[in-house]
Amino acid sequence: MSLLFNDFASWGEHCAATGEPLYQPVLAYEIEQKGRTEDEIWTGLQRAYDVMRDAVHEGLTGDMTSRSGMINNGAKKIAASPVTVLSPEFKQLITRALGAKEVNSCMGRVVAAPTAGASGILPGVLVTIQDLHKLSDRQILEGLLVAAGIALIIEQNASLAGAVGGCQAETGSAAAMGSGAIVYCLGGPVEQVFAAVAVTIQCMLGLVCDPVAGLVEVPCVVRNASAAAIAFSSAQIAIAGIDPVIPVDQCVAALGEVGQAMETRYKETALGGLAATKRGKEIEKMVLVQDVNILPDDPDEA
Amino acid sequence: MAEKSSIFDMIGPVMIGPSSSHTAGVVRIARAAIRILGSIPTEAVVTFYNSFARTYEGHGSDRAIVAGLLGYAPDDTRIRTAFDHAADAGLKYTFQSVGNASTMHPNTIKLNLYDDRTGHRVEVVGQSRGGGVIRIVEVDGFPSDFSGALxxxxxxxxxxxxxxxxxxxxxxxxxxxxxxxxxxxxxxxxxxxxxxxxxxxxxxxxxxxxxxxxxxxxxxxxxxxx
Structure with missing residues (x-):
């Protein structure tokens, strides 16, 4: 019987008992629960990573103008900016994550990881870590399996959907998948991988989903960039052996609790936060379809 | 207990943005409908209901439905330019919006399709339920309940x-x-x-x-x- 990814504690215990690397029980889970062969899984992961890499490339080369006009070639502008505020690598990370998410907003091809709204984070993180540390595709695919295991546990004990748990559930989960994958790919032990996830959740907790005009553009695109940065800061903290104090499973429980308590207007409804600002409302008026029929009251329909 | 998710639900699906319910699910409703019609239609009247009624342009659901009517898959990059391809394929389409169909699911689409080459006509009502999952709830006035996943x-x-x-x-x-x-x-x-x-x-x-x-x-x- 494969591990069912009910929590991080049992995942860690399994690997300690068997000596398996973290990705191995994720692979076994998919084979046993979903009937896929190992070959199919590696091929599927390679395809996903290829699409992520293409999205990073497309974001930095294609015309990234959204129909609303709110997204307008941001990644290319950042890459071309003469000012480097931190380091060239940081600038690259930001352009990659933001660019891949712009591809999503502009009807390009992406991998929902875990969701479409968070689809820039893993591409930005993984392409950057591979580039910086000269990792093989195989190492990145193992990192993707670890990321999938992290997401399975969050899905079960909290949520991955903005409409259920707010932005923390989408970009927060993606950042946690990213930070865990970074530490895994750099050879960090299991407890440091889980510490990275815990730190990321601590950083992303409470983030509301308040998309302007209901579109997956503002603030989703900039949040994908900042979530990628938080994945790196969390990994840097965790790989130094810093104790996150609150164990990872309890951080996930907090993510679920905060998501449940969040008001509906902060859950993808475009009724609160940035969506409810004066400018947000003006933009909403401009982009929404105005020619809408309203049915007369029909007693038979009620 | 709900069925366990696949790792390819966590790392996937591969899809055209921006949103699984507004693009991927919408493409799939149209793909189901053309299979019921038996061909790519020459005429389509698309009605967007409720939540879809105001947002279908901003989310690109209009291009997604046309792409699905042309038989494209949810990860086909031609979705973005579907209107151009529809002209080439001889598909004429019109959109309309109904904002307050209170008895219907928030993300509902009705398709009235006609193929003047076969004379076939069909009316299909579908719901996009998130994550690209759909449900066809009416065909030619007969209530139905299937997802296209089987x-x-x-x-x-x-x-x-x-x-x-x-x-x-x-x-x-x-x-x-x-x-x-x-x-x-x-x-x-x-x-x-x-x-x-x-x-x-x-x-x-x-x-x-x-x-x-x-x-x-x-x-x-x-x-x-x-």
Whole structure:
């Protein structure tokens, strides 16, 4: 019987008992629960990573103008900016994550990881870590399996959907998948991988989903960039052996609790936060379809 | 307890943005509808309801539905430019919005499709339920309930006693497991329509046998959708 990814504690215990690397029980889970062969899984992961890499490339080369006009070639502008505020690598990370998410907003091809709204984070993180540390595709695919295991546990004990748990559930989960994958790919032990996830959740907790005009553009695109940065800061903290104090499973429980308590207007409804600002409302008026029929009251329909 | 997710739900699906319910699910509703029609239509009237009514342009659901009507998969990069391809394919389409259909799911689309080459016409109502998951809830005025994730049979037959049991038994002899079955009829002893979802594909010879039964008018077979 494969591990069912009910929590991080049992995942860690399994690997300690068997000596398996973290990705191995994720692979076994998919084979046993979903009937896929190992070959199919590696091929599927390679395809996903290829699409992520293409999205990073497309974001930095294609015309990234959204129909609303709110997204307008941001990644290319950042890459071309003469000012480097931190380091060239940081600038690259930001352009990659933001660019891949712009591809999503502009009807390009992406991998929902875990969701479409968070689809820039893993591409930005993984392409950057591979580039910086000269990792093989195989190492990145193992990192993707670890990321999938992290997401399975969050899905079960909290949520991955903005409409259920707010932005923390989408970009927060993606950042946690990213930070865990970074530490895994750099050879960090299991407890440091889980510490990275815990730190990321601590950083992303409470983030509301308040998309302007209901579109997956503002603030989703900039949040994908900042979530990628938080994945790196969390990994840097965790790989130094810093104790996150609150164990990872309890951080996930907090993510679920905060998501449940969040008001509906902060859950993808475009009724609160940035969506409810004066400018947000003006933009909403401009982009929404105005020619809408309203049915007369029909007693038979009620 | 709900079925366990796949790792490819966590790292996936591969799709065209921006949103699984507004693009991927919408493409799939149209893909189901053209299979019911039997061809790519020449004319389509698309009605967006409720939540979709105001947001369909901003989310690109209009391009997604046209792309699905052209048979494109949810990860096809031509979705973005679907309007241009529709002109080439001879598909004419119009959009309309209804904002307050309170009895319907928030993300509902109605498709009225016509193919002037075959003379076939169909009306399909579908819901986009998040994550690209869809449900077809009405076909030509008959209530229905199928997702396109399995293999679906739509059988128009006279409402004769024993017809449901007979069809179920024929399908069972093909080693097909019936996952769901939904029967609706206009009235007693009137035309009835059966929607049958099966875990595996049905053999051509079984379909041919069912089609020649005297009390069966028409069978549409929809293999699992992308």
């Amino acid at each position: 293999h679906t049979l739509i059988i128009d037959a006279n409402d004769v006693p024993g017809s449901i049991a007979f069809i179920a038994s024929v399908i069972a002899h093909d080693q097909c497991n019936i996952a769901t079955m939904f029967v609706s009829r206009k009235g007693r002893n009137d035309a009835a329509r059966q929607f049958i979802e099966m875990d595996s594909p049905i053999k051509d010879i079984t379909l041919a046998y069912l089609r020649q039964l005297s009390w069966v008018q028409r069978i549409t077979y929809i293999p699992t959708l992308d």
